[in-house]
Amino acid sequence: MASTELITMSMQEADRLKTIQLVIDGNLRASTAAQRLNLTKRQVNRLVQRYRQDGAAGLISRQRGQAGHHRLQPELRTVAMTILRQRYADFGPTLACEKLRELHGIEVAKETLRLWMMEAGLWIPRKLRSPTVYQPRNRRHCVGELVQIDGSDHPWFEDRAPACTLLVFIDDATSRLMQLHFTYSESTFSYFEALRTYLERHGKPQAFYSDKAGIFRVNQKQTAGGRGYTQFGRALYELNIESLCANTSQAKGRVERANLTLQDRLVKELRLQGISTIAEANVYAPAFIADYNRRFAKPPRNDFDAHRPLRDDEDLDLIFTWREARKVSHALTLQYDKTLYLLANTPAMRKLIHRYLDVYEYPDGRIEIRANGVVLPYATYDRLPQVEQGAIVDNKRLAHVLQVAQLVQQQRDDRRGRSGTPARTNQGKTPANVPARPGTKRQRQLSADDLAQALHAAMH
Numbered sequence: 001m002a003s004t005e006l007i008t009m010s011m012q013e014a015d016r017l018k019t020i021q022l023v024i025d026g027n028l029r030a031s032t033a034a035q036r037l038n039l040t041k042r043q044v045n046r047l048v049q050r051y052r053q054d055g056a057a058g059l060i061s062r063q064r065g066q067a068g069h070h071r072l073q074p075e076l077r078t079v080a081m082t083i084l085r086q087r088y089a090d091f092g093p094t095l096a097c098e099k100l101r102e103l104h105g106i107e108v109a110k111e112t113l114r115l116w117m118m119e120a121g122l123w124i125p126r127k128l129r130s131p132t133v134y135q136p137r138n139r140r141h142c143v144g145e146l147v148q149i150d151g152s153d154h155p156w157f158e159d160r161a162p163a164c165t166l167l168v169f170i171d172d173a174t175s176r177l178m179q180l181h182f183t184y185s186e187s188t189f190s191y192f193e194a195l196r197t198y199l200e201r202h203g204k205p206q207a208f209y210s211d212k213a214g215i216f217r218v219n220q221k222q223t224a225g226g227r228g229y230t231q232f233g234r235a236l237y238e239l240n241i242e243s244l245c246a247n248t249s250q251a252k253g254r255v256e257r258a259n260l261t262l263q264d265r266l267v268k269e270l271r272l273q274g275i276s277t278i279a280e281a282n283v284y285a286p287a288f289i290a291d292y293n294r295r296f297a298k299p300p301r302n303d304f305d306a307h308r309p310l311r312d313d314e315d316l317d318l319i320f321t322w323r324e325a326r327k328v329s330h331a332l333t334l335q336y337d338k339t340l341y342l343l344a345n346t347p348a349m350r351k352l353i354h355r356y357l358d359v360y361e362y363p364d365g366r367i368e369i370r371a372n373g374v375v376l377p378y379a380t381y382d383r384l385p386q387v388e389q390g391a392i393v394d395n396k397r398l399a400h401v402l403q404v405a406q407l408v409q410q411q412r413d414d415r416r417g418r419s420g421t422p423a424r425t426n427q428g429k430t431p432a433n434v435p436a437r438p439g440t441k442r443q444r445q446l447s448a449d450d451l452a453q454a455l456h457a458a459m460h
Contacts, residue, residue, distance in 0.1 A: 017059050020044070020051050072108070080106050080113070081120055093117055137251075139173050139298070144205040144306035146172040146244075148255035151186035151213075154263050160276035162403060166262065167194045170255045172209065176297040177258070178202060180266075180285040182278040185401075188215055188231050189363050192320035195235070199316065203307030207242035209252055217245050235319050261296075321368075322361040328352045333381070334369070337361070340381040341369060349376075 019037055022028035023044065030048070034041045050058030083104060088096045093114035100106040100113070108116075117123035140146045148170050155163040165186045169179035179201070181194035210216040215232050229237070236243045246252045269288060275281050310316070326334040332343040332350070336359045343349045352371060360368040369376045 013059055013061070016047070017051075017056055020047050020059065023048055024051065072112070076106065076108070077116060080108055081116060084117065084122060085120075089122060093123055139175075139301070141173060141300065141302040142304045142306040143171055143173055143176070143300050144202065146207050146209055147178060147205045148172055148209045148252045149191075150211065150252065150255045150259060152259040152263065153186065154267075156182065156267055156281065157270060157276045158267065160271075164278055165190070166259075166266075167191060168255055168258055168262065169194070169198055170258050172254060173300045174298050175254055175258070176293045177289045180262075180282075180289055182281040182285070184278070186213070186215065188322065189320075191215060191232055192235065192363060196316055196320055199239070199310060203305075203309050204239055204241055206306050207244055208236065209244045209246060209255075211249070211252065212245045212247075216243060231322055234323070238319050239314060265292075317362070318360070320363065324359050325356040326359050327356050328354060330354070334359070336367070339367075341367075342379045342381055343369075344377060 016037060019028065019033050023030055023033050030041050030044045033039075034044045037044065039047075047059060080100060083100065083106075084091070084096055088099055091099065093110055096117070097108060097110045097113050100108060114123060118125065149168065151165050151167050153163060153165045156166060157164070165183050167179070167181040167183060167186070167190060168177070170176065171178050179194055179198045181190070181197065183190035183193070212219060215230060217233070218228055218230055233243050249256050266288060270276075270281060270284070273284060275284055324336065326336050328334050328343065330353055332345055332353065334341050334343075334357060341359075343352070355371075357376070358370045360370060362368070369378050
């Protein structure tokens, strides 16, 4: 009988049995046993008396097998599980617990409800769920039917130059590299430049396949009247090219795997060629693409080329611009990118008051104001520089923005004299490490406005 009782005892109760047995045998005093068991001497004497009456069974807790004092009523569990099966069968424990409390007045702890749902088969713990399986997707049949695009921020020139971004265009049907474009950061104008080269070289593909970055897709909710497309998406729409976004990185695995190969092979090739600048790398890119495709490209299932030629009415200079709508004030002014533009005070211009005009910004920095496609003359109004608020910068563009900010801070410190007035050295010169916009008539010294423009370019 005693051996059977010992089997059902817990480890704590078994240790208590040994200690009480020593007290009964006279080998241990009750006070010492009380210290060892973290009990009082009176409790130890009570356990000794129970052991002498009932044996080892007297040391087992009498609460075992009894319902807990805070146990929920079985009827409550029945009602809760009935509601869950009828209305919330696909809900998780946290959300189901909230709905039971808010809509049905049933107070159940989240973890208690989780156990109930697990026992009923309505919830499977994450550890017991089968892993997600990403099955391979068949390639497209024709070249130009689907082109995967992505940007890879990497130290392409190792320690010879700062890290930069490589824009990769790869054909889905053949894994053929279609375009490689080195740039400072993954921005809208960088993709415009790479896409223009692609179109002039290959033509228009059927669709581009990208991730959900802010360049390709508007990820935040739009308010009433807000723009529901990105500048890159608008350009693709005007070119009649479909834009598709992948939910996961595995979905566009061809370009992701190509990035890993390029981060190994292309880095070493640039080192062997002695290339350490973005301009030199872009010149070398076509030769590397030809060698890469000779080694790794696959033959397509269909020899038909799905690329389409550009139409005569598709003006790439006009398509690859940053466009935003601005409202004309009663003073015939509109504001864009912290600059005030003044329209001529003529009867024709006065009809545009309180109307929205389109502001076109070209990659070289030129600004055009258009009304129904007609370019309007304007003058700019320079205001005093103001303290700017913090700019929102994406993680992929952070390195380039920090480099620009560091150069601006260094130049600002150099201009400060001991009296606090700016020094007069190097006026009108731009540091060689900061790329200036091509086509500008006058190179200005970097200031807070230049930093704002650099941040704007990096974000766009």
